[in-house]
Amino acid sequence: MRIPEIKEETDFSEYVWMGEELEEFDRKVVAELEEQYEMEEEFEKFLEQQVVYYIDFALDDDGIPLAQVLRYLDDLVRNSKLNPNAPEFVPKNFVQMEEEEEVDVEAEFGEDEEIVDR
Numbered sequence: 001m002r003i004p005e006i007k008e009e010t011d012f013s014e015y016v017w018m019g020e021e022l023e024e025f026d027r028k029v030v031a032e033l034e035e036q037y038e039m040e041e042e043f044e045k046f047l048e049q050q051v052v053y054y055i056d057f058a059l060d061d062d063g064i065p066l067a068q069v070l071r072y073l074d075d076l077v078r079n080s081k082l083n084p085n086a087p088e089f090v091p092k093n094f095v096q097m098e099e100e101e102e103v104d105v106e107a108e109f110g111e112d113e114e115i116v117d118r
Helices: 013-058 066-078 091-110
Strands: none
Touching: none
């Protein structure tokens, strides 16, 4: 059995716009993926720089490891002459602000009403 030859060429010109749209979409997706890849590379470089920075920070200017500096600070705290039983320092402005907030709450809800935290 022979397949008959089609002498007429099919005209796809009216569908060309679809191919162009698909190509444009592909270009946009590829550009977005490349941008995302570049951002990930930059982020990895940033993380590597941070690691190097913190390693450098861990060593004092004199080359003293951070652990020794922390031990020194711990000893300094232990030998401190400060009174650990002293009341906590609260600035006057902070106390005044808390009192003003309490007055505002009482004015809003009244003194007899119970205030429920949610």
